[in-house]
Amino acid sequence: MGLLSLMWLHGVMAKELRIVTIESAPFGFVGKDGKPTGMMYEIGNRIATEAGFTYTNQITPYARSAHMVARGDADFVLRYRSTELAEGAIPVAGVLSLPTIVVGKPALKCRSLADLRGKVVGTPRGGRFDDAFDAEADIQKYQVSDYSQMLKMLMNDRIDAALGSSIGLFYNAYLLGIKKEQFGKPLVLSTQTFELHFSKKTADDETIAALRAAVARLKSRNEVRKVVDKYLNSFDWEMASR
CATH class of the missing domain: 3.40.190.10 (Periplasmic binding protein-like II)
Structure with missing residues (x-):
């Protein structure tokens, strides 16, 4: 049995x-x-x-x-x-x-976390996505309530980049009508x-x-x-x- x-x-x-x-x-x-x-x-x-x-x-x-x-x-x-x-x-x-990524507009050339120093990066409130990112004191983290708000801020140039899971970011981009061509190449930080x-x-x-x-x-x-x-x-x- x-x-x-x-x-x-x-x-x-x-x-x-x-x-x-x-x-x-x-x-x-x-x-x-x-x-x-x-x-x-x-x-x-x-x-x-x-x-x-x-x-x-x-x-x-x-x-x-x-x-x-x-x-x-x-x-x-x-x-x-x-x-x-x-x-x-x-x-x-x-x-x-899922990959944890950082995305910005095409003008933001982001090949490593060092490229984000001095930048404002949106992050989902309450979430921890990448230890190395969290440890970067020279990156200004701006907590937002959800991915939708974060992406709207990115498109309106209120933040320089957005951090989160690939699915969380891209699904909400799809809902907002944001095309993948409106993003630069994502920086992949880690997998959660x-x-x-x-x-x-x-x-x-x-x-x-x-x-x-x-x-x-x-x-x-x-x-x-x-x-x-x-x-x-x-x-x-x-x-x-x-």
């Missing part, structure tokens, strides 16, 4: 998982129809379904998502690692790796991974094993990439992972 069958017999699968998804397009947002949607919203739901669980999924502000999981008010979230998550959650499986983080307060070995196996199966069938490509196929979001 397989692992999943044994888990069904012991009632493990009867529990309903409480998922939280970070509020940041395209990862998690409310669509025009008023319903929650988004790339990580869909992927989180697929993981729970693949593992055999029922679930709820709530779109939650970025900072609050870590606190909810750490307190046990939610069971898991898909997001980058952080100090808050390390204290209260178990990293179960890597789900999607969205991981499934499960609350230490609600974890059990069987649930963790089921979710880890579900992620592996979905990735082996290319299901994660299919969700990503549905949201973003007009930009080369995988530039750093080849």
